[in-house]
Amino acid sequence: MAKEIFYTAVDIGTSKVCSIVARVGTEGELKILGTGVVESQGVQKGRIENIEEVQAAIRSSLEESQRYIGRGVISGVYAGVSGTHITCLNTKDFVDYPSDSGHIGPDQLRDLIESAFPQVDDSQEVLHIIPIGYQVDGLTAVRNPVGLHAGQVQVEAHVVLGDAAVLRNTIKAVEASKVSVKSLVVQSLASAEATLTGDEREMGVVMVDIGGGTSDVMIYRQGSPWYSSVIPVGGNQLTRDLAVAMRVPFYVAEEIKVKWGHALPETLRGDEEVVVPSFQGQPRRVVKRRDLGAPLHARLVELLKLVLLRVRQSGLRQLPTGGLVITGGCAETEGLQALAQKILGGPVRIAYPRGIAGLPTQLRKPTFSAGIGLLLWGIKHQGEKRRYRNGHRTLWGAKGKPKQAKKERGAETRVSVG
Ligand SMILES: Nc1ncnc2c1ncn2[C@@H]1O[C@H](COP(=O)(O)OP(=O)(O)OP(=O)(O)O)[C@@H](O)[C@H]1O
Ligand SMILES: [Mg+2]
CATH class of the missing domain: 3.30.420.40 (ATPase, nucleotide binding domain)
Structure with a gap:
């Protein structure tokens, strides 16, 4: 029998640590299987200040969730991050003649989005690069340029950054429970996913x-x-x-x-x-x-x-x-x-969390928006590589340089709004 895949979110809040385990049903619908809500310890204004206390809270939250799936294995989780170290900027970048065939393919698009990767120093990590829109040969507000023939395509992206040490502490706190972090997700994005x-x-x-x-x-x-x-x-x-x-x-x-x-x-x-x-x-x-x-x-x-x-x-x-x-x-x-x-x-x-049919009554509260949103975000973005360095999986080269996109010219504009 095929191994069942569980999606697990861990919202490490200042007041509570909440884990939610779900699976995707046969019709593609999300089914919540269990939750573990425990009082948070060791978090100040969204930032870990006592790692042992946080590790203990995450462990007991995950143990509580585990009870709902019996022998099922929680192997990876989507973990939320918050704190004033989170900043953002919007970047623009473009390529001339995106491909030899003349039209833009998914690979060219991925390279273009990667080219919006900002230069950050070692104290920061890129959490998210989210395309805002494209401009194709002067035509603005293009949502999806794949398949279009073009001489030049430009991407505008929203980039979310976090403090490298804080993010590493979050990963360490979760991985102490013998589960890996599939992705870190900024809390605001998760809550937006569940409510808007x-x-x-x-x-x-x-x-x-x-x-x-x-x-x-x-x-x-x-x-x-x-x-x-x-x-x-x-x-x-x-x-x-x-x-x-x-x-x-x-x-x-x-x-x-x-x-x-x-x-x-x-x-x-x-x-x-x-x-x-x-x-x-x-x-x-x-x-x-x-x-x-x-x-x-x-x-x-x-x-x-x-x-x-x-x-x-x-x-x-x-x-x-x-x-x-x-x-x-x-x-x-x-x-x-x-x-x-x-x-x-x-x-x-x-706003209360939405987007999940049959959401258990106890989760229909604004306090759970971030947790539910982490799950929704995780399912939508599964398979995407993590962007930050943490010792093993990475988009960064061995010397810690950002991967070079195939492009004719470099970054054009960098608008800091953070
Ligand atoms: N019915 C209510 N009326 C007013 N405030 C409430 C109510 N229920 C909970 N709160 C407040 O909500 C706060 C906890 O919210 P939440 O669970 O979203 O925090 P958290 O995710 O743990 O923290 P953070 O996201 O800031 O790290 C507490 O300050 C609590 O007093
Ligand atoms: Mg919260």
Whole structure:
């Protein structure tokens, strides 16, 4: 009997480590087989700071998932990466006379995309090179030039970069569980994969995954990724602000925030009250729900303004027509949609993972968008080589130089938007 192929995602978040195992059914549909969600340890703002703790969390998450597939073997995983070390740039490159036969073949196209590989120093790695569009003999916005006869073809690509040491630590943390990393995927791309509709991507859209330690931003224009960035602010800050304002420990503030937190407390009734539970010998207290919302409101306004700043840094003057899509654990904060609409203007949607029929109920939450997206991304891009160096599989030559594409002339423009 043929060995069953499992697809496994590992989302290493600041709050939780989540692994999801799936297989592709006979009709090509994705079937979720099991999940393992454990509390995260050793991750600060999306970046590993204690590798042993992270390794232990990944191991127990994978063990939990393993129970759902019995003797099945999880051999490789798609792992998410985040953190402020993630940067991006958009490059343009072109070749004259792409082939002897006169038309562009898949090989020429692959070489052309590889030619968009930027020169990076040893401290960085290229995570993704995503074609944005092609120009064929002056004809712009060509989506797929394969098969076209052409004198010159130009590619524009979105390139995502990460810090080499951070990426190596992520691989090391996963591979300690005796599974290999099939690919590292930037979290924002994964969350976008699981939440955005085709129309939103075409119209242009800003997606933000607000997690515990980071807010991962991905902007799409004309159907393609255009800008990616990580803001080092997330739900943990909200909880800390609330803990200070209410003079309670972090765990009490977290419980109150999830149950009663509100992003736009001015819309609440003035007489609504909530109970702050007793802790460490302190008696229980009754407080106005509006007062709880005030510090959360202030921090979320600051965060949304940072998102707007990123929109401007990407080269856009305002929110694109597709608006803002918010996912990640904090997306469930009551009143957030209305607050975001007020700050950014344009349509705002709170997004749950989509694109999988029969998604188990427990995974239908914004906190799982990145994990589900990692799976979707992995299946779409299976067979692609990993781009980063990590000692064995690599696109890089023995001397660490980028592979040379077959092209007439070198890189033309490099537009840094990161
Ligand atoms: N119902 C809720 N209302 C408000 N906040 C919530 C709710 N549920 C979860 N959160 C918050 O979401 C955050 C966790 O989100 P998520 O699980 O997406 O984080 P993560 O992926 O582990 O972290 P990161 O992506 O930042 O590394 C926590 O701060 C938590 O308090
Ligand atoms: Mg996350």
